[in-house]
């Protein structure tokens with residue numbers, strides 16, 4: 001070993017300094033983590049993306065035995081563009097309020113930093129079951145990396161007992177989350193002069209019809225509000241996040257692309273929105289568009305899917321995590337995380353990490369030092385448990 005053990009806050013400072021905005025490569029950060037682990041004689045494995053510009057990393061400490069714990073986190077962060085930061089987002093800055101500012105402090109390098117700072121303690125401990133690290137890329141753009149990471153990890157280590165996803169929950173144990181789907185709807189119209197609407201078909205006008213239909217569907221789904229789950233708003237939500245298309249006010253638009261998605265409560269049918277959208281397009285919207293011009297087209301492509309998390313499937317993980325937090329109840333959250341992906345491999349999974357989700361994606365994002373301390377205490381208890 002060539003270095004002393006860094007504190008979790010010192011490690012967070014190192015991790016925040018890497019600009020791992022999802023549009024960038026995360027390889028510098030991943031190589032840093034790999035070298036850090038190697039310094040403590042921990043081997044790690046990279047799971048790269050298709051073009052090799054990004055990678056997931058996993059590593060195991062302790063015996064190659066079943067019944068271990070996976071500590072999971074994503075290495076990417078959301079952009080800072082256009083946000084009014086009052087300190088450098090890539091420099092961890094502690095202010096007199098006891099908060100540690102920087103992009104990714106709360107979402108979610110804080111948890112990764114705490115996990116890494118415990119590597120020396122994990123190496124010293126007489127572990128009876130292993131502790132695995134699973135760090136992904138591209139969570140913020142649709143949980144793209146975690147699929148291959150979970151598959152490789154689960155294929156290569158003896159079956160773990162639980163996965164802890166360290167997204168910010170103020171160290172509460174979360175055992176239910178929404179499912180989420182992201183879709184791209186591409187409308188192909190036929191260009192014509194805007195005075196000659198009979199000669200073409202506007203992709204934008206039909207995309208508008210589709211958005212209107214999504215609004216009506218959302219209203220219908222809101223009628224099915226659930227009261228058995230403590231998240232707000234308690235029903236499926238739909239959002240069109242990006243609309244792009246058209247070239248000029250006096251041309252019928254040739255193309256319009258909608259980047260949209262939905263979130264479904266745990267236990268609800270997570271494929272309903274996509275299925276109904278496909279049926280609406282095939283049976284009504286596309287025929288109407290083609291009636292205007294035979295060359296018109298609409299395609300719906302799924303760009304991401306994050307399965308939900310149902311409480312009853314994660315009791316084992318919740319029991320352990322509550323033991324390590326000292327908490328006495330579990331919670332549900334409306335957003336999606338990589339937890340659903342690990343759960344789909346049959347491993348009980350909960351979400352539990354330092355920081356407040358309301359801080360995530362904000363300018364002047366921070367994690368409270370007391371939250372880092374709470375995460376350190378959680379990991380110390382986890383290590384004692386793994387020693388049995």
Ligand SMILES: [Zn+2]
Pocket residue numbers: 074107108139167
């Ligand atoms: Zn996150």
